[in-house]
Amino acid sequence: MFFLRSIKVIIFISLTFLVAQNTSSINGFVRNNANGEPISYANVFISNTSIGAATNRDGYFVISDIPLGEYEVNVSMIGYAVHKEMVELFDGSPVRLEIGMKDQVIEGSEVLVTAERQKFERSIESSQISLDIREINSAPAFIEPDVFRTLQMLPGVQTTSDFSSALYVRGSTPDQNLIMLDGIVVYNPYHLGGIFSTFNTDAIKEADFHAGGFPARHGGRMGAILNVINREGNTNEITGMANISLISSKGLLEGPLPRWRGMKGSWMISGRRTYFDSIVDALKIPMGQKADGTDAYFQFPYFFYDYQVKINLDINQDHRITYSRFYGDDVLDYSWDERESIDNANVDRDTETGFSIKWPWGNRTNGLIWRWIMSPEVVAKTFVSNSRYRFDFDLGFYFRDTYTYADSVTAIFTDVNWRLYDIINDNSIETELTWKATDRHEITGGFQLKSVDFDLGEEVKIATQDTSVIFSPLTLDNKTREISFFIQDRWEFSEKLKFQLGIRGTDYNLHDEFYLDPRLGMKYHYSKDIALKLNWGLYHQFLTTANNQDENLRLVELWLGIPEDKPAAISQHIIGGLEYMSPKNIFYRLELYQKDFDNLLTLKQENQNTMEGGESDTPFNEFWDTRGNSWGVEFLLKKSSGRLNGWVGYTYAETKYFTEPSGWHHPNFDRTHTINVVGNIELTEELEISTALTQSSGNPYTKILGRVYDWEQNLYSDTYWYPLDSYIVGEKNTERYDDYFRIDVGMTRKGGNLFGLEYDTYWQVMNVTKHLNAFSYAYRTKTGMNGDQLGVERRVVPQFPLILTFGVKFDF
C-alpha cells in the first residue's frame, strides 16, 4: 500500500504543477440505474457552458480545468431521462460523481444525444464501429444471434461461405485479427468448424470493431481488432434469462455481490450447450450390442458448450478488480467396440475389436483486470491473463485376442493410437495508463509482456503384447515472448483539427530486430456534422496459422509462432474517410483504404513425403513467402435509433497475394462488390421484424482446363512408373462463382407471459429466396456402358438452403 500511495502522491504533486489552483475537476461514472451497467458515450456537460466530456467504455468521465464555483451537471443519453445534478467546486479538490440514469422511452422526433453522435465527435480513428447487443441481435443469424455473423454484414468484412463465421477484413485473413473478450485474446473463437462464433450473445454488452488503422494501444496483429465486452452484471438485484433455440439452450444469471466493508460489486454467469446429442441418446435408437453384451444405441457424438463468468469488485471508489473467465469446448467423442467368443474343446477364444475418436478443441481464458483511478485525470488498467487454445485429436484402434486354456490364459493384442494436437498457452501482463494531461492532450502509454507456448505435434503409439513404441513424426513447439511498449497522444490541436499520434515498439525473442510501429491519425471537422479522417500505420505480427489457403471449410486453426528464420509479417494501412452525422443522427461514412502485406507465410500444399538426406518434410513447417495488397472503397449508412434502424453497406474491394508458384492472385475470400442491408423495424411494441440482405460478387476459384498425365514412381525390385490422370488447372483463382445472394428474415414477438414469466418468441428464415449460392464445385468423370471414361461434369455444392429456425427467450 505504501508503494501505491507513494506513486499516487508523486502523480498528484506533478499534476498540481500542471493544473492551476483556481480550477478543479469533476469526474465519475455514469451507469444505468436499473442494473448498474456503465453507459458509454453519454454526454456530460456543465449547463450553460461548452465545457463537457463523454463517458468512455467504463462509463467514466472527467471534466478538468473548471473554475471554482457552483454548477449544474447535465447528463444525457438516448433512452434515458436527462440527469441534472448541482455540484459545488469550492477548492482545488476534484469532485467525484456516481450518476445513475433512468430508462425513458423517447419519441423519435426529439433531438437526441446518441452514442453515435458522441462517437462521431470524439473518435479520431477510422474504420471503427461499435455494435451494442440490440444491433448484434438485429440481424437474422444462423439459428441464433451471433456477433461474428453480424460483423460480416459490415462493409470491409468478407467471408468464404455461409459455413464460416470467420472474419476476412480488408484483405486480412482471420489469423490476422486480434479477437478479445474483455481485453483477453481468444485464439480460435469458433464452434463447429466456424459455423458459430464462440461468444454467447446473451452475455455481451457490446462489440468494438476496428477494421483497420487502429491506434498504438493495440498490436501484435495486422488485420482487425475485435473486443467483445461482456455485461458487468446487475448491481441491484438478481436477474436472469434463458434462451432455447433449435440447437442449444442458453442461460444467464447476474446480480450484486454482498456488500462488505464498503466494498461492492456484481457478478454475471452465462452458459450454453447444444443438446442434439442428448436428444439422440434419449431416443435410444438400437445399434446392436456392445463388447460387454449390453445393448448399443446410436450416438450423436458431437456437442459444444461454453460458459462465461465475470465478477466486478469495487474495493473503493478508486480501485476495481474484475475477474473474467471464458471456457468453450467442442467435443467429438465416439467409440465403438465389438466382441466375439468362440468356445472349442481345448480353448476358448475371445476377440475384441474397438475404435475410438476423442477430439476436444476450444478455448479457455482467465483474466484479472485492476482499474486504478490514480487521480481524476490518470487512470491505470492492468491486465493479467491466460488464454489457452487446445486442439487434440486422438484416434485409437485396438484388437485383442484372449485364448483361455484349461490351465492358462494367453492374450494377444495390438493397440494403435494416433494423436494430432496444437496447444497454445498465452500468458500476458499488460498495463495501460491514460492521462488527460490537458484539455487538448490525452496521453496513453503502457507495456505488454506476452509469453506464448506453441505446441503442435503428432504422436503415434503402438502397443502389442510384446512391446510398445511411441514416436513423434511431427514436433513443432516454440516459445515466443513479445515485450511491447506503446505511447499515444490524442491531441486536439484546435476545435476542428485533432491528431492521434502513437508508436509501438516490440521485442520478439526469436528475432534480433526491435520492431517499431508508428501510427498516425488525423481528423478535421469541416463542420459540426462533417469530418474528414486520415489514418496511417505500420503493423507487425508474430504468429501465423498453418492452414491450407484454398480450404473452404476450416475446422480448426493450427497456430505457430513466427520462426527464427522468418521475418515478422508486416502490414501498412492507409485509410482516408469522410463522415457525416445528419441532424437526425443517421451516420454516413465513406472510406478509401489501401493495405500492403509482406512476409506472410502460406502453407505449402501436398508436400511430397520423400525423405531427402534423411530429413522428412512435414506439411506444417514449409511455407511460401507471400506478399500482398488490398484496396477498396466502403460506404456505410447507419441508423442506430428509432423504430426503424439498421444499416446499408457497400464495399468495393480487391485483394491480391503473391506466392512464387501461383504469382499474383486473388485469395479465395476476395469479393469485389458487396452490398449489405440490415434492417430492423418495431411494428408494434410487441412485434419486431428484421431482415438482412447480402448481394456480392462470387468468390474466386481455380478453373480446370483439361486433363494430362503426370507420373509417379514406384522403385522397388521392379522399376516402373505409372501415369496419374490429373486435371490441368488454369491460373490460380481467376474464375469466380456466380454472384452470391441471400435474404434472411426474422420476427420477434415480445411480451409473452407464461405463469408470470415474461418471454419473447423469435422466428427466422434464412435464404428466403432459396438462391443457389456456390460453396464449391463437385466434379466427376462420366463413365460409358462399356467402361469408357467420358467427359467431366460438375455440380454446385450449395451453401445454406432455406432454413427455418425458431426459439424462445425468457427473462426473469
Added chain:
Amino acid sequence: MMISIMGCLFPTNEWEDLESDYDHVLNVFGLINLDPGHPSYVGLYRTTDLDETVLTLVETDTLYWCDCDDDECWECDEGQDGYWVVDSIYEPAALIKDASVNVIDDQGNNFELSYVDKITFVDTVYFDTTFTFYGTTITWDTTYYDTNDFRINFYVDTTGSFVPQPETNYDLSISAPGFDPVTGSLMTPSIPNIDSLSQRGRSVDTITANEPFDIHWSQTMGMGLVTGEVIFGNFWEDTSNGDWCGGYFDDFVIDLEDDSQNPYGITAEYCGEEMDTQETLDYFIRLTAMEDNYHEYFITGEMGEYSNALLNYPTTKGRSVGIEGGFGFFGSIASDGLLLKIAP
C-alpha cells in the same frame, strides 16, 4: 416426407457438362534407362479436353475360367458353375502414335524410336477339365494356346542400336502433326556401385532385421535413391509373408558426391522382440542414380498448386522438366542392386 421437405428447402441444382478452351500440348514421358535389360522409351500423349472421352475400350482378353468351387471366385451367383475372367483393355485417347521421335547423342548419332503398341507373348495354358460323371472319368482336350498381349504404347528402339551410355549428353526431338515440336536434353548419370552393407561395423551378407545397418557406395556424381525390399517366394501364397516384419524402410535420397554421408545408416522398421517365423528371406537393396531432370521431377517435385477435395483428381499446372514445348519430362537413371539375406 423428410426427403420431400429437404427437396423444398434446397435450390435446384443440376450436373453440367464442362468444355475446355485451351491449346493442347504434347505430354511426354521420356526415360533413358542404363540398367541392362531395361528398355529406354518415350511415351507420347497430348493433353485432353474436359468434354472428350479419355479412356476407350479397345479389346477384351479372356484370361481364365473361374470355378465357383474355388474360394477366389467370389463373383459367382447362386447355382453358377463358374465364369470366364475377361480383361478389358483400355487405351488413352491422348495417345500420339504418328510422331517422329529421335534421340541424338553427343556424337551426333541419331536413334529413331518407333511406336510399339503391344508386345505379344504366346502362353501354353493348361486347364484341368477332367471330371467324373456317374463313375466314368472324362478327360477333355485341356491344352490351349493363348496369346497374351502386353500393351506398352511406347516409342522404343526396335533396331537394337541404341545402347545408352553413362555421363553422356542426349537430346530428344519430337515432332507430331498438329502440335508444337518438343525438344529435350539430359546428361545420363554415372553407374552407381554399392560396395557393401555392414552391420555392427562388419560387412555382412545377411542383415539382422531388428538392427540398423549401413550402406557403403563408391563416390560418384549426382543423387541416388535407396530402396529396399524383402522378397518372398510368392507374395500371395507364401505364408511367411504374414508372419514377417522388419527390414522395411522408406525410400530416401543421398548425395552420391558427398562422402561425409558414406556410409549412410539405415534404420529399418522395428519389429517385435519375437517373430513367428525363423525363416531367412531374400533382401534386395537398390541404389538408383538419377540425373537432374529425374531428380527434380520425382523427388524435389512440384508442390501442389491448388487443392479441392471435391475435384476427385490431383491437379497440376502442367510440369515440364528437361523438355521444352510440352508437358512431361525427359530423364535418366542407372541402378545397382545387392541381393542378400535378411534374418529375423
